[in-house]
Amino acid sequence: DADVTQTPRNRITKTGKRIMLECSQTKGHDRMYWYRQDPGLGLRLIYYSFDVKDINKGEISDGYSVSRQAQAKFSLSLESAIPNQTALYFCATSYRGTKYFGPGTRLTVT
């Protein structure tokens, strides 16, 4: 079984809709992250959390929010999706600086 799982794996939604991406991990790591990946831009950090009570903005947090429901669960929400949020989204955990990524969610906003 995968250590970091993401649901859904693919999602198509319309402009203005609210959408939530979910991430669960069984690695027992405290630190969790959300990244987005766009062609030619590399991976960029959206939000990160060091524990259930600690949430921090990354470099591109505008238009996104997160919730850390438990040590093992970290969800990302797009309150009102827009087309330029079309991207691959990855959840990750971290231990001693090394990131462990989930399989990704391909999100398309039409």
Place this chain on the structure above:
Amino acid sequence: EDQVTQSPEALRLQEGESSSLNCSYTVSGLRGLFWYRQDPGKGPEFLFTLYSAGEEKEKERLKATLTKKESFLHITAPKPEDSATYLCAVRNPNPDNTDKLIFGTGTRLQVFP
């Protein structure tokens, strides 16, 4: 500005043809350089961490090396299953300790039989 640049953007090799991928970086106070492999439609998979100039790490046909300004990922006698995008990232010391990684845009490697 902290930056990571990978070259080439794409590389096509014949099976068995050894080559190297480059990752050059400009950060103040390197606290680790990471190599990841990413297959299409999947998340990056951790390969190596290097911390100091002169350090080397090996795994099967891959060897990563580090200098003060760049890292190389050497691929010896590659096979088609080595085809993937290889990502480089550096960890920068931050006052707020974010574990922030700065990623390059990757080298897309294709190995043909």
